Amino acid sequence: MNRRLTLLTTVLCLALAVAVPFNAATASDDVSGQNIYMHGSPEGAAPCAACHGLQARGRPGMEAPALAGRPVALLEERLTFFASGKGNAIMRIIAGKLTARERSAVARYVSGLPAAE
Amino acid sequence: MALAAPLVACDQAPPWHDIDVSGTSPSLSFTLRRAPDGKLVTQADMRGKIVMLYFGYTFCPDVCPLTLQNVNQALTRLGPAASEIRFLFVTVDPNRDSLNVLGQYMSLFGPNFVGLRGTPDQLARLAQRYRVAYSVTPPGNGHGYEVIHSAVIYVFDQSGAAKLLVPSMASQTPDIDGLAEDLQRLTRSHPTWLGKLEALV
Numbered sequence: 087m088n089r090r091l092t093l094l095t096t097v098l099c100l101a102l103a104v105a106v107p108f109n110a111a112t113a114s115d116d117v118s119g120q121n122i123y124m125h126g127s128p129e130g131a132a133p134c135a136a137c138h139g140l141q142a143r144g145r146p147g148m149e150a151p152a153l154a155g156r157p158v159a160l161l162e163e164r165l166t167f168f169a170s171g172k173g174n175a176i177m178r179i180i181a182g183k184l185t186a187r188e189r190s191a192v193a194r195y196v197s198g199l200p201a202a203e
Numbered sequence: 204m205a206l207a208a209p210l211v212a213c214d215q216a217p218p219w220h221d222i223d224v225s226g227t228s229p230s231l232s233f234t235l236r237r238a239p240d241g242k243l244v245t246q247a248d249m250r251g252k253i254v255m256l257y258f259g260y261t262f263c264p265d266v267c268p269l270t271l272q273n274v275n276q277a278l279t280r281l282g283p284a285a286s287e288i289r290f291l292f293v294t295v296d297p298n299r300d301s302l303n304v305l306g307q308y309m310s311l312f313g314p315n316f317v318g319l320r321g322t323p324d325q326l327a328r329l330a331q332r333y334r335v336a337y338s339v340t341p342p343g344n345g346h347g348y349e350v351i352h353s354a355v356i357y358v359f360d361q362s363g364a365a366k367l368l369v370p371s372m373a374s375q376t377p378d379i380d381g382l383a384e385d386l387q388r389l390t391r392s393h394p395t396w397l398g399k400l401e402a403l404v
Contacts, residue, residue: 132272
């Protein structure tokens with residue numbers, strides 16, 4: 087009986103160990119950094135690509151800088167800075183409409199784009 | 204007299220959130236090339252749709268992307284009725300906004316957004332028709348490429364008659380709900396014979 091109980095407990099623990107990270111991954115993946123970058127967010131943040139370009143390499147003649155390939159932590163830190171109401175007036179509005187999870191997803195997407203050589 | 208007053212009040216439509224320009228602004232009329240395919244389009248191609256007319260440029264760092272996204276938000280609130288609306292984005296900077304650049308930019312905002320490009324002469328005549336101000340100054344004398352443009356949006360009904368003027372959707376507090384309600388109301392109403400007559404003017 088005890089052996090059965092131990093076995094059952096072990097199976098349950100293993101199931102939990104597999105299920106928890108799986109759920110966590112699903113929860114973060116439902117926010118698409120690419121979609122926000124290209125088409126804006128449901129809360130009305132403008133698409134980043136409009137100013138930073140489709141490949142996040144900036145657009146000549148605009149002040150929006152190239153972002154492709156920059157470190158995730160740096161991009162996320164800047165977005166959080168703008169979202170707190172500091173810095174560039176336009177970025178304050180845009181980042182202010184993104185949730186922390188959305189900022190993180192966008193930062194990961196942009197960081198993964200190849201930087202210009 | 205006492206009886207007449209309430210009857211008149213009953214007949215009055217509720218006020219719009221945006222500025223009512225019915226009968227005071229010119230009807231929809233244009234001939235421009237559509238991005239990215241370059242097809243020549245006119246007001247006739249828009250018949251049956253609610254049209255929003257805006258003058259901007261894709262290199263705009265602030266007003267244009269915010270305006271487009273806020274309009275997009277309003278359209279999202281309309282649900283399926285949004286398919287009856289077209290947002291015409293006329294570039295005031297055709298030198299830099301090629302049909303390809305314009306087409307790519309519009310695709311960021313969705314299928315309701317149409318990029319239009321004209322010759323300098325076509326653009327000047329269209330802007331003059333709607334009293335829209337713009338200027339493009341190439342770089343020189345210590346300044347960069349400068350573009351100035353109005354941020355207003357004209358709204359036309361299904362027959363092409365001017366109905367509303369949206370002051371700015373790039374302000375600190377854009378009235379997105381108000382715009383959505385106005386657009387919803389327009390999609391539910393149908394042009395009167397008077398409106399159709401106005402559209403011919």
